[in-house]
Amino acid sequence: MHRSATDPRPRVLHLTQPVEGGVARVVLDLVKAQLTAGLRVTVACPGGELAARARDLGAEVREWYADRSPGAGLPDEVRRLARLLDEVRPELVHAHSAKAGLAGRLAVRGRVPTVFQPHAWSFEAVDGATAALALRWERWGARWAHRVVCVSEAERATGVRAGIRARYTVVPNGIDTAHFTPGPPTPDERSTGAPLVVCVGRLCRQKGQDLLLRAWPEVLRRVPGARLALVGDGPDRDALGRLAPARVEFTGAVADARPWYRAADLVVLPSRWEGMALAPLEAMACGRPVLVTDVDGARESLPPTHAAHCLVPPGRPGALAGAVAGLLLDPELRASLGDRGRRHVQSTHDVRSTAEAVAELYRELLGGRPLVSFERRESIHS
Structure with missing residues (x-):
């Protein structure tokens, strides 16, 4: 679906795999805040609860089929993503976690502002030759990220020590402090007086x-x-x-x-x-x-x-x-x-502060230049 040529609002594409756990919650919190702020938001992911909840919030959702880990299917995943980018034409791509960061940067290759958020580095999750390969990619792929967003200063420091040369921004994770509040336990969870x-x-x-x-x-x-x-x-x-x-x-x-x-x-x-x-x-x-x-x-x-x-x-x-x-x-x-x-x-760690910090980063990456759409490049399908 092509965007209206008369709609001045920038479109953000959130690209994510995995679709559960903390990564999904971070994506949904950002989607909610960005829709409230008036951005046009698309989420590309392999379905799951994340897709359903993003639709409920009012985001456009595109199915992007991808395994959680890199494998032989990666070239097809990148090609599918490249076609999706041609259709959505985002002004900014925000890729979450290692797999989406890998496929997203290979598909976009810096042609529009690209934010990569590792949510913990991929090379920490594996050992031996696989870890070495993941680290080599993160060092290489950093050239195609206009900004790497780390959720802690320690995560940024890990990247720097590993030789990943990137423009970093630290945005600590936040949670909804109006939702997570003290309260009495329910009988089902607190069935005995034992610690x-x-x-x-x-x-x-x-x-x-x-x-x-x-x-x-x-x-x-x-x-x-x-x-x-x-x-x-x-x-x-x-x-x-x-x-x-x-x-x-x-x-x-x-x-x-x-x-x-x-x-x-x-x-x-x-x-x-x-x-x-x-x-x-x-x-x-x-x-x-x-x-x-x-x-x-x-x-x-x-x-x-x-x-x-x-x-x-x-x-x-x-x-x-x-x-x-x-x-x-x-x-x-x-x-x-x-x-x-x-x-x-x-x-x-209020989620509203997190969302505003990300919004400020988007403004920085999109400001001072005309808002551009993703242009079709046949070379990325090869």
């Missing part, structure tokens, strides 16, 4: 639930009766189920995590890598104490006074167990951490 630890996230290697399960027997030794709820679903569900010790519940995917946050005595996210995770921000907004691994974005998401109590080294189940048990045994400290965390998120 409850909650971990919200996709069940996958990145989020580190296996490390928490390995730590859990030691937590039970020190805090008998404690319960652990893993909230979410993902590719590691079966493997984690085989690993799970006693007093662990798998809730599956939930439409609204707030009841679980509000029921928790402690929210834990033992990630192996991140850019800046949303779950700890959501939990703090609900007034709950959090414990996170010291990966990119973790320190920046916490109040400065929380580091001594709420950060543990990544990949160390023993340290994780000690920190979880210590916090469960100190209700006064947990209450203080939850109160300070709530005020911190309200002041520094």
Whole structure:
């Protein structure tokens, strides 16, 4: 569908794969804010709940079929995207996460302003030769991004150390502080008086639930009766189920995590890598104490006074167990951490501030030059 030649509003194309989890929530928050601001917004993605919710918000949605990981289908994915770009003719392309960033930059090649937002670097998610190849691409592909948006200063620093020469902008993640608020737990989530630890996230290697399960027997030794709820679903569900010790519940995917946050005595996210995770921000907004691994974005998401109590080294189940048990045994400290965390998120991680920072970046990239449409280039189909 070609845009009207008389409509002066710029069109933004959000390109994303994956279509679930934190990346999808960030995209939807930006889409909502940009539609409210009067931009014309198109979302290209492989369907899923993200596509349905973007349509509900009023965005144009285009199906772009792409696997989550690079593979033999990449050339066809790039060609399909190039045709989509010819039809949509965006003034700016915002590509989210590694796969969309790969295909998007190959299809656009800098012909219109292009924003790439890694949401954690691709080379951190893999090992060996695959990691080397991912890093080589990120170094090469940076030339086709007018701006690389990192969600934390630590994520930017990781890119710089890795030799990715780009124009960086840091825009910390934000959450809807009017939606995530303190409240009483519901009976379904708070079925007993036993201490409850909650971990919200996709069940996958990145989020580190296996490390928490390995730590859990030691937590039970020190805090008998404690319960652990893993909230979410993902590719590691079966493997984690085989690993799970006693007093662990798998809730599956939930439409609204707030009841679980509000029921928790402690929210834990033992990630192996991140850019800046949303779950700890959501939990703090609900007034709950959090414990996170010291990966990119973790320190920046916490109040400065929380580091001594709420950060543990990544990949160390023993340290994780000690920190979880210590916090469960100190209700006064947990209450203080939850109160300070709530005020911190309200002041520094409100989604409205995030949306305005992205809008300012768009204005910078689109200002001072005529707004241009994406022109058809046969070479990108080859």
